[in-house]
Amino acid sequence: MTDPKKKLSTEAYKGVRDFYPADCAIEQYIFGVWKETCKKFGYEEYMASILEPADLYRGKTSEEIVNEQTYTFTDRGDREVTLRPEMTPTVARLIAGKRKTLFFPVRWFSTPNLFRYERPQRGRLREHYQLNADIFGLPGIEAETEIISLAYEIMRGFGIKDSNFEIRINSRKVMNYIIGTLLGQSGEQARKTAQLIDRRSKMEKEVFEKALSELLGEKDALLLTLLNSKNFEEFVSHLPEEKELSESFAEIKALLGALNALGITNIVFDQTLMRGFDYYTGIVFEVFDKNPANPRSLFGGGRYDDLLDMFAVEKVPTVGFGMGDVTIRDVLETYDLLPKNLPTAADLYLSAMDKEWTGYVNDLAQSLRRAGVRVVVDYSEGKVGTKVKNADRAKIPFVAIIGEQEKTSGQIKVKNLSLGKETALAEDKIAEFLIKYQSANEDQSTNTC
RNA sequence: GCGACUAUAGUUUAGUGGUAAAACUCGGGUUUGUGGAACCCGUAUCGAGAGUUCGAUUCUCUCUAGUCGCCCCA
Numbered sequence: 123m124t125d126p127k128k129k130l131s132t133e134a135y136k137g138v139r140d141f142y143p144a145d146c147a148i149e150q151y152i153f154g155v156w157k158e159t160c161k162k163f164g165y166e167e168y169m170a171s172i173l174e175p176a177d178l179y180r181g182k183t184s185e186e187i188v189n190e191q192t193y194t195f196t197d198r199g200d201r202e203v204t205l206r207p208e209m210t211p212t213v214a215r216l217i218a219g220k221r222k223t224l225f226f227p228v229r230w231f232s233t234p235n236l237f238r239y240e241r242p243q244r245g246r247l248r249e250h251y252q253l254n255a256d257i258f259g260l261p262g263i264e265a266e267t268e269i270i271s272l273a274y275e276i277m278r279g280f281g282i283k284d285s286n287f288e289i290r291i292n293s294r295k296v297m298n299y300i301i302g303t304l305l306g307q308s309g310e311q312a313r314k315t316a317q318l319i320d321r322r323s324k325m326e327k328e329v330f331e332k333a334l335s336e337l338l339g340e341k342d343a344l345l346l347t348l349l350n351s352k353n354f355e356e357f358v359s360h361l362p363e364e365k366e367l368s369e370s371f372a373e374i375k376a377l378l379g380a381l382n383a384l385g386i387t388n389i390v391f392d393q394t395l396m397r398g399f400d401y402y403t404g405i406v407f408e409v410f411d412k413n414p415a416n417p418r419s420l421f422g423g424g425r426y427d428d429l430l431d432m433f434a435v436e437k438v439p440t441v442g443f444g445m446g447d448v449t450i451r452d453v454l455e456t457y458d459l460l461p462k463n464l465p466t467a468a469d470l471y472l473s474a475m476d477k478e479w480t481g482y483v484n485d486l487a488q489s490l491r492r493a494g495v496r497v498v499v500d501y502s503e504g505k506v507g508t509k510v511k512n513a514d515r516a517k518i519p520f521v522a523i524i525g526e527q528e529k530t531s532g533q534i535k536v537k538n539l540s541l542g543k544e545t546a547l548a549e550d551k552i553a554e555f556l557i558k559y560q561s562a563n564e565d566q567s568t569n570t571c
Numbered sequence: 572g573c574g575a576c577u578a579u580a581g582u583u584u585a586g587u588g589g590u591a592a593a594a595c596u597c598g599g600g601u602u603u604g605u606g607g608a609a610c611c612c613g614u615a616u617c618g619a620g621a622g623u624u625c626g627a628u629u630c631u632c633u634c635u636a637g638u639c640g641c642c643c644c645a
Binding site for chain 2: 133191192513514521527535
């Protein structure tokens with residue numbers, strides 16, 4: 123039990139964030155770019171509970187992740203419950219459940235909060251929000267083209283320049299062929315090799331080569347040749363002429379061509395790109411921040427055609443990606459791209475000179491609100507100077523104070539705080555006046571918390 | 572799960588083996604129909620517990636929390 127004498131901490135729970143209004147406005151800006159861009163591509167928004175049966179994560183995700191890196195507990199009915207650590211199994215469940223009535227291709231997105239139980243560190247918290255966008259039911263390279271151009275448009279939507287990032291692509295089919303058929307590896311061995319390839323850029327050259335020869339023995343030379351290839355053509359030239367491979371190569375070429383045709387030129391083939399090990403079955407991609415001070419992977423995705431296997435239903439080819447809020451916020455800060463003008467809490471700060479006029483103030487506030495004006499009422503009996511000062515502190519652009527003068531003349535003085543100018547208006551003209559001002563300042567962003 | 576570093580007002584930081592200082596913020600005032608300034612006042616059991624000591628915010632230990640790495644990365 124909690125010690126009643128001990129005061130509770132005001133700190134948030136470990137690894138999660140509080141969004142005070144100023145932070146919330148930034149978060150809403152990010153969500154706004156995500157959602158608007160997805161909608162431009164005709165993607166529909168869905169939501170689901172953060173609670174899922176623990177079994178949902180036992181199939182595709184490794185045991186270690188479920189046991190040690192999720193929030194899993196037993197409910198009062200003895201069911202094992204997990205706070206979702208990722209959205210993909212959930213959306214797979216939704217698609218599988220309604221597959222007979224859905225009209226494919228289905229284009230969906232969501233901005234869920236996800237939980238993982240691990241030690242918080244830079245860029246990795248216990249709760250974060252992520253945009254998940256997927257297209258279901260398109261087996262061809264058009265799906266990859268669309269998803270990657272959606273990811274690219276989101277980067278553009280945030281104002282990030284093409285020169286600051288690149289999109290890397292690879293094919294898991296090709297890599298699986300190399301690791302499985304050419305290097306003759308399977309199971310844990312194959313997994314380790316894939317991991318090692320993934321980590322190559324973070325390792326010293328000698329350390330990498332040593333680890334590789336320990337893992338592969340004689341065959342390390344072939345893999346090194348492949349990984350050291352300067353470009354796609356050279357990479358292909360070291361591989362045998364197999365039907366399976368040439369199909370994948372054709373896919374990669376088609377994808378590069380289609381994206382180039384759309385004017386997306388900061389895209390490169392990267393044979394070291396692996397993206398985890400689990401459910402990808404075809405093209406994988408990653409958006410990479412080229413900032414020399416901190417080059418890193420920002421987010422990525424790819425094709426996962428076996429997604430619905432765990433529900434024992436027919437396959438639905440899928441391409442998708444996930445993009446976290448923590449990382450993108452960090453990038454926007456680095457490139458100084460966060461919006462400068464945060465939205466104001468209200469348009470008008472309204473107050474009565476003294477108690478006598480409070481009823482009238484409330485009536486006026488109500489009619490203005492119904493006309494679309496955001497009104498804050500100050501109920502204090504303080505001095506006029508204090509009221510004006512408080513309006514200014516609250517960053518509300520207009521003030522009106524109701525007293526005897528206003529009541530008898532029928533003219534209400536509405537003060538523009540940034541100009542210090544007053545305009546006397548009849549009661550029924552105020553809404554029009556403020557809305558006009560509002561629309562003139564629309565670039566201030568309409569996202570509020 | 573492992574390791575390193577850190578913990579002083581709301582925030583950012585100074586400082587000392589004899590119970591603390593500044594800036595900004597916040598609240599109040601100087602000003603009873605018009606703000607942004609200035610000035611004044613107020614706000615800290617120095618993260619928690621124990622030990623050493625005449626005396627600990629300062630030294631030691633434990634715990635807790637935070638930051639950064641490793642592991643892992645959906």
